[in-house]
Amino acid sequence: MVNFYKPKAVNKNLNQQLTVEINSLDMNGDGVARQGKKPIFVESALPGETVEIKVTEEKSKYLRAKTKKVLVVATNRVTPICKHFYQCGGCDLQHLDYEGQLAFKQQKISDLFHRNSNIEHLPWQPALHADIWHYRRKARIGVQYNKLNEATVGFRQKSSNVLTPIKRCPVLPETFADEFSDFVALINSFSSKQAISHIEVIKAEVSVVIFRQVRKLSNNDKQKLHNFNLHKPYQVALQQDDGLHFLEPQNDNYLSYKVSGCELQFTTTDFVQVNINLNAKMVNQAIQWLELDANDNVLDLFCGLGNFSLPIAKRVNAIVGVEGVQDMVDRAAMNAQSNQLSNCQFYQADLNAENNDWPWLNANNENIINKVVLDPARAGAYNAVKNIVELNVKTVLYVSCDAATMARDTKILLDNGFTLSKICLMDMFSQTRHVETMALFVRP
Template identity: 70%
Template sequence: MVNFYKPKATNKYLNQQIKIDIKSLDINGDGVGKIGKKTIFIESALPGETVEAKVTQEKSKYLRGKTKKVLISANNRVKPRCKHFYQCGGCDLQHLNYQGQLEFKQQKVSDLFHRNSDIVALPWRLSLTANEWNYRRKARIGVQYNKHKQAIVGFRQKGSNVLTQIKTCPVLPQLFANEFDDFTRLINSLETKAAITHIEVIDAETALVIFRQVGKLSEQDRQKIIDFNRQKSYQMALQTDDETELLTPQSSRFLSYQVNDCQLKFAITDFVQVNANLNTAMVNQAMQWLELDSSDVVLDLFCGLGNFSLPMATKVESVIGVEGVQDMVDRALQNANANGLTNCHFMQADLNAEDDNWAWLKKKTAQHQLTISKVLLDPARAGALNAVTNVLALDVQTILYISCDPATMTRDAKVLLTNGYQLSKIGLMDMFSQTRHVETMALFTRK
């Protein structure tokens, strides 16, 4: 048997600094250029620019690099507000002005639709925007320890699981934006500090800071955290896998937020939209696009704790909310009762289950003598392929799809577009400004 020797491919460009013209942005917001026949993706580079970049990765068909110097700058380049921007992986687009960010996100959705459908021009509406900065009412801050056993408190570095130490974060609310140094000093003062693995901050009607721990804190360290909390205007808690201990006297395990006239209560571990102002605008636009009236029966799929259901219930005959997590179903029921809404029906079901004919929904509508007229879907990033397939059998006139991942939304939209529906409206919702993340609202109507 003859063994043929195949020489190992050499890295021609790795670690070199090269000059490159940027032609476009990829779906992650990286600049795209060419070196010979290879495509190169460069962090923090914009279309129309010429940059000097260091090649950080070389594959057979593409390269990756980091901008070292901008030689010719694009008109829409701006100075990042955050001094940690080039190290921290939290934000992707602070070097691009806000209008440019919206244009990039809209083009990203358009490109995905063009790949998955025959639509030539999308019926775009004005983008929903709110705060460009200080908008995150909920965030998780990492805690790691260096070789000297000193705490690093911050967010992951770009393309890494290693944290970068943060001093200030302009997308967090003012209450928390400059708390990193105080958190770091507190943790470093603890004898059993290695038990602290991350910090969660929540700025709702009551603000809360949670220290997440995987080991046991000494009683002395626990008292230090309580003393620290006495100097702050927010509440604090310690959380393990088994329990959450509230450290602030008279504090509650539940927080709340407002959408129009509805107050929604949520637990510390519940999912809520991170951008409060944009969330209210999103709910109101959803109700406008659905053109709700008092005769409507709306099916709210992936309803969570009632973020859309409760405001819609003030406008319609009835809302049926369906959610996969029983705790969230219970919370939605509690919220409806607390707001005096008697026309809400909530139930638990696995909306991602295959080959499910939704007998549970047929039973619920028959029980209450309801005929569903409109559907709203608000799935997680995985999308709602099975749910969309089942929605077709309801034969409703109007379907509103709220998306946090344009790739899965365009996949699911193809099912609707090939089964008698048309895309009537679509719009961005900039829930995460300064980042590449895209939220979209799309209205589908019967042809």
């Protein structure tokens, strides 16, 4: 067989500096310009701007670039509050005013619904938003070391595994926002080098900072941790291979938060919504949209530890919650008991499985389900929705953290007699490109 020589592709544009006009934002919040027919995705550029850029990546169908200088400034550009914004990969949109952020996210949802379910016009309701700063209940902070074993504490840089050394993070609660320098000083004071791999912060009724320990700490290092803990408005814990160890004795390892008249307990590894106040607004709006009354029997799929189930249970005849992880099912049942709610039943099931006959649905035949709540992970609820349309339910409330899979699942509901009655953007992750959505479907 003859092997023909193929010359290597030449990246003629790589590292080139260009001046371009930005026409739109892509799904990631990057500005979009064009060189001929080839799109250029430009970090930190906004529609209506003329910018000088440097090309950082060249592919056959597109280029990526960084903004070097803004020559014509968009009217909705603002100065980022965080001085680490242009290095840290945690936020995407601090350079865009908040009204512009909401407009971008709503348009993103519209585009995904048009692309994935061919819906042109959505019945938009006002966007749901809360605090746009100091909102993040839970975060994992990286720790890296140089050749001298000196620690860097922060978040990953954009498109990199290298950490940006953070001094202050304005999306973390005030309890943690300025703690980075103290974390660095503490870790660098240890005689046991590279003993901490990362830090997790969790805002709760009693807040906690968890240091992940991967090497043995000396007794002197442990004493430094105890001294550190004495002067902080949060509890300090060590995460070791055998579990979580609080420096101060605890009655148990549960944390808690309050929502819509209920107190929910959770562990440090449980999933909880990260925006404290937005979560409360989300649950209250779900209750309003569902128009709950004492005769309703509600099915809550992907129920987690009861974030929707328990507030709903206070207003209806009965609720059945289903979750894929048994630990979370146990937590939901425990939370129902601690809130003195006896009209709840919780079951473990793989809701993503095909041909699921849902035997738990008929466990209490006198309570016929008439309303459904869905709050799946990013993969969506394709098979669960296929099962829902077989039930004689009239109302489905769908909460989503991925508008593309939600749009895909919406088509199943629409094809089976449901109408999309309401939809709204929920700004769970302010200053970032991420979107959450709530939609209400009704069937005559």
